[in-house]
Amino acid sequence: MHINPYGEGPVLLAEDLANDPPVDLRDLVRRCAAHDVLVESVGPEDYAGCRELIAAWLTVVDAEEVADRVQRLNALLAAHASHPRVTDHAGTGWHLHYRESGATLTGQLAVLILTGTALHLTTRGMNRLGRCASSDCDRVFADVSRNGRQRYCSPRCGSREAVRRHRAG
Template sequence: MEATDHLKASLLAAIELANVFGADHRQGRPAPAPDAAGVQGALRLTTNREVAAEPADYAAGGKLLYDALSSLPDVDRAAELVNTMLRENRAAPQLARDPGAPWHLHFGSPDAATGWLAEFATAVAMLLGSDQAERLRQCAAVRCDNVFLDATRNHTQRFCSTACQNRTKVAAHRARPSSARFGGA
């Protein structure tokens, strides 16, 4: 495991939790109401153990993360919101490990929602404080409010998923006049 693997997993979990609580539409459909399965899905990105996931415990933090991430490219606004979250969850670094896993840096109690929220806010803060903040984006597809991490080498990813990319391409194709689609004059 590389040193950055856990940080990346925490960042991806933060993004997923933000989408669970903030996105009105996900991949062309109305977003489902936040539930325990959605929170568990986000937490599973960074831990191999089951963690109690009451949506109410994560709601305010998930919404604040979404507000921060969706405010980009306004890094000042995003940083202000993340700093609020770091203070509210009392992010304090400590080493932790799951059974059979290596030690990693955690930023609060790994057994409480505030600990997870502190870790996720810290992961976002570390990216915002780097020269890679532009990698956090909002999906360019219509009817998708997801935020995502652009993992492409050339920093050109516009969509959160292949489904959103394909939906956008099909809509553009259908919007062209039929003569342009079939090579007519």
């Protein structure tokens, strides 16, 4: 069975790339592989393209109103995704792609991350992306928790904020 790649994984990849930007193209490719992204085509423009993609994705994360978040995400999907098609391009099993064959790494990541974000938000809740609520942190988080109430990027930030509240109270 081939697992749908347009789910939680791409959103966590985007979170990783936003919080710890790759230092170069080689690092980007390594990080994609660590997130189980099958990299098909890499060009010298992909490093800058990926950084632009993550900057655009962060506008979705930072949208304060749901309608604004949806509008930004829909605009990005319209610019990057194509009609769905069934493929077995890698011989790993039939699955859906929302991109043209032969896409650059940036194009591939755009469709994975944006479609993954759309699925993440529509199936888990439109509030499932955000910035850490800690007073000294602005890292991004994708809330994949069961209860959907994540406010901090990590348990460490949550604990530090709890200590601050305790000491202030």
